[in-house]
Amino acid sequence: MVDEFITYTELADKKVMEAFVSSDLHMPEAERLFSHVLNAQHIWAKRISGEAVIYDVWQEHKKENFNRISLNNFKLIHACLATKNFDEVLVYKNSKGEEFKNTVGEMFLHMLNHSTYHRGQIITLLKNSGIEPPVTDYIIFKRTNLL
Template identity: 40%
Template sequence: MKEKLVDLFEYTYHFNKEMIRYISEHISKVDEKTISLINHTLNAQQIWNSRILGEKAFEVWQINPFESLNEINHQNFLKSIDIIQEQDLDSRVEYQNSKGTKFENSIFDMLFHAVNHSTYHRGQINSLLKQNGMDPILTDYIFYKR
């Protein structure tokens, strides 16, 4: 199970990096919503890692300096992998969402959500890229595995 979760975070890291690169190369055509979504995608993974580790979290919709996005993506990846390797994935963690509501989930469920959430928002970003006259990036998992 841990190996597959590592694989999913490698996939997430790879296509987040590709999305950042593509946005950077076409920055003059990219709208604010695209910038907001790529930031939100990275912020969310940082937030889930922080909830698991009990660390300070980003704001959900904070806009980071564009030049820091690759480093945020890289740090998110390293922390997620460390959590997978060092934590009991069946352990449950109590946390608060951005509205202050308390929840409790397994570490596995929290990490899987982070992967799924990233995939969802990369799809939204691709729709925005296409609307702005750019070719979307093929980010499906199967393309990563080919």
């Protein structure tokens, strides 16, 4: 089920990125939040893989770079999914340098839930800016055979 939710997150993020690209509006708060989503996905995937983190939690990216960053994130996420055991306990440090232990499964679920939470905020900001928000509901993706 986690692998399907990863695919769902990747597809839902693509719909949000398409909304950004199709608009000429500058939406700093929505772009800041989506940058944060991408950064968090990057950070959690790097923690799971044991690789060094490149992006800061709240580092801002230009919307023109969202797709490239997302592609790199999901390449690593899928590699982790293929090589890691969900029950494996990993020790990692948060952005403050504090050490924690969690299972790979817990880390994946947190990353995916975090993405969904902020996508909801971004959808609201897009709608408030006059942009038709993309439909990103999991059940709609299932009903339309996207998953």
